[in-house]
Amino acid sequence: MNKNSLVEEFIAVLRKAPKVALFSHVSPDGDCLGSMLAIGLALEKIGKEVSFYNPNSVPGNLVFLPGASRISQQLPDPQPETLMFVDCTDLGRVSLSMSDISKDTMVLNLDHHISNQYFGHVNWVDSRASAVGELALILINLLGVEIDRDIATNLYTAIVTDSGCFQYSNTTAQTHRLAAELMDKDINISNIHHSLFDQKPLSQIKLLQYALNGLELYAEGQLALMTLSLEDFQKSGAGQELSEGLVNHARSIAGVEVAVLLKEVGPLEIKGGLRSNLWLNVNEIAAQFGGGGHNRAAGCTFRVPIAEAKQSIITVIEEALKVGRNH
Amino acid sequence: MNKNSLVEEFIAVLRKAPKVALFSHVSPDGDCLGSMLAIGLALEKIGKEVSFYNPNSVPGNLVFLPGASRISQQLPDPQPETLMFVDCTDLGRVSLSMSDISKDTMVLNLDHHISNQYFGHVNWVDSRASAVGELALILINLLGVEIDRDIATNLYTAIVTDSGCFQYSNTTAQTHRLAAELMDKDINISNIHHSLFDQKPLSQIKLLQYALNGLELYAEGQLALMTLSLEDFQKSGAGQELSEGLVNHARSIAGVEVAVLLKEVGPLEIKGGLRSNLWLNVNEIAAQFGGGGHNRAAGCTFRVPIAEAKQSIITVIEEALKVGRNH
Numbered sequence: 001m002n003k004n005s006l007v008e009e010f011i012a013v014l015r016k017a018p019k020v021a022l023f024s025h026v027s028p029d030g031d032c033l034g035s036m037l038a039i040g041l042a043l044e045k046i047g048k049e050v051s052f053y054n055p056n057s058v059p060g061n062l063v064f065l066p067g068a069s070r071i072s073q074q075l076p077d078p079q080p081e082t083l084m085f086v087d088c089t090d091l092g093r094v095s096l097s098m099s100d101i102s103k104d105t106m107v108l109n110l111d112h113h114i115s116n117q118y119f120g121h122v123n124w125v126d127s128r129a130s131a132v133g134e135l136a137l138i139l140i141n142l143l144g145v146e147i148d149r150d151i152a153t154n155l156y157t158a159i160v161t162d163s164g165c166f167q168y169s170n171t172t173a174q175t176h177r178l179a180a181e182l183m184d185k186d187i188n189i190s191n192i193h194h195s196l197f198d199q200k201p202l203s204q205i206k207l208l209q210y211a212l213n214g215l216e217l218y219a220e221g222q223l224a225l226m227t228l229s230l231e232d233f234q235k236s237g238a239g240q241e242l243s244e245g246l247v248n249h250a251r252s253i254a255g256v257e258v259a260v261l262l263k264e265v266g267p268l269e270i271k272g273g274l275r276s277n278l279w280l281n282v283n284e285i286a287a288q289f290g291g292g293g294h295n296r297a298a299g300c301t302f303r304v305p306i307a308e309a310k311q312s313i314i315t316v317i318e319e320a321l322k323v324g325r326n327h
Numbered sequence: 328m329n330k331n332s333l334v335e336e337f338i339a340v341l342r343k344a345p346k347v348a349l350f351s352h353v354s355p356d357g358d359c360l361g362s363m364l365a366i367g368l369a370l371e372k373i374g375k376e377v378s379f380y381n382p383n384s385v386p387g388n389l390v391f392l393p394g395a396s397r398i399s400q401q402l403p404d405p406q407p408e409t410l411m412f413v414d415c416t417d418l419g420r421v422s423l424s425m426s427d428i429s430k431d432t433m434v435l436n437l438d439h440h441i442s443n444q445y446f447g448h449v450n451w452v453d454s455r456a457s458a459v460g461e462l463a464l465i466l467i468n469l470l471g472v473e474i475d476r477d478i479a480t481n482l483y484t485a486i487v488t489d490s491g492c493f494q495y496s497n498t499t500a501q502t503h504r505l506a507a508e509l510m511d512k513d514i515n516i517s518n519i520h521h522s523l524f525d526q527k528p529l530s531q532i533k534l535l536q537y538a539l540n541g542l543e544l545y546a547e548g549q550l551a552l553m554t555l556s557l558e559d560f561q562k563s564g565a566g567q568e569l570s571e572g573l574v575n576h577a578r579s580i581a582g583v584e585v586a587v588l589l590k591e592v593g594p595l596e597i598k599g600g601l602r603s604n605l606w607l608n609v610n611e612i613a614a615q616f617g618g619g620g621h622n623r624a625a626g627c628t629f630r631v632p633i634a635e636a637k638q639s640i641i642t643v644i645e646e647a648l649k650v651g652r653n654h
Binding site for chain 2: 173179182193194221252
């Protein structure tokens, strides 16, 4: 089926359905929740009965999304005849399997992941979209529903989340054109960005401070390493999860190819987070310590004192950088 | 004169001029340099002789801008009959005064600062533009010059810089429409963002470290203040320009409405950078100290010791926060 007739069929199914249950993935983010809410609010404007499901609770920085309080952690019961999955590569992403879905149920699959499993009866999957939010906006326009401020706020949040504020390489001219269409609806982007990104606990800033105080460069400036001790976490008052992303400060230094954050999460338990910029495969580095991940982002755990973990990873990375240079 | 005829006159002056000298402000950023270069490259495409001036050298993260190597720290000699100032509120921003400008010279002023002094013979000042880059793109389109990849790279950098990657409240639907137009020219936004943001000198990271070490909260956590002394700059090895953006780390703390970075640039010369999140007008705060800027981002200079500057600005901001709360 060609793209246009597929989208037409997708729309036709929605037009016919009196009730639609919407699903979004575990560890929810702004794209899956914002897109799901926007579509649901739009469907309600044309008289559909809508329910919203997510396996987890809504993260604190997303409770501002219009309609967020309506998202349920209970599966819809009874199950309506039309289900729509948003931003899910497969049913496992909502902790479901095909056996959970009643016979004769119509399954719609709206996604932008290249790894999508085409598990639906109608699958609108477009990996050129930076966010499902782009597809959701096109969908709502095709339904003929006027975008209001609430819908626009949800869609803008979706697009901003998955395009990395229009910075990731998945951002296209279309992404900006759709963002412009949403901004015409008088959304307050200051409030959205503030809600999404500017609610850092002071303890997180202190953790950054301690991480920077321990920053060291090796391998002629190609390796930047930071450490956070148990004491640093205690002094800052920050939990482990707040160290997320700190390693990017080390990665952003000119000349650095690989950045490492070693954090002491317990006595003789050191977690290493690795990021590379252009060529070093940190998945392979992490694998040498029993860890793994992706080529540019990986992690591993050391069961030794932090000083020993540090020396081990420096040695391995220096060697990898040397081999890489000689290629 | 109404807006349209003003813009028409601006274009008419450029069409008539055989030679144009372009000027951009001290402590150059991506907006003033990107806009200046884009306009200059466009003027050359319609046969004009162009020179580019900036009082300072091009910052390391902006040397990638197409044409950047042509920017001179020498004033054009002889001075052509048409001068164009880009992103400058007044001539002081290029370390010049009216007496430096020959009689009979036509001065064009293209800016987006609300505090612009209308010092030119034709002043195209539009404070609704997130960046001068927006006005520069409109100008180039009106000149009828086709936007090529080099011009688009300069303009995209300009817009990204002053709109804070489309996150600042000055971003509008137009900002996104213009960005889309630039992305149609096949620019490489990954390379641009990597050049702009991921090539930080180590000294800049050290400056962040020192700024965080001096972070203090006031007004029940609504005001976050950081200071950088001359000694901090010396120890880090960073120039003044590398403190750009540091204030946002303070601004991003939960509960903070206004963030201030005070930096000692010389004995009894303290520069204040102010940012607000949701409602406080920092342009008005800065104006009380002889400075200015925008509602959510402004600056001012104090000719007192840093401790005194700090106390003054804390007092004024605490008062403004109190008044605001009572409204």
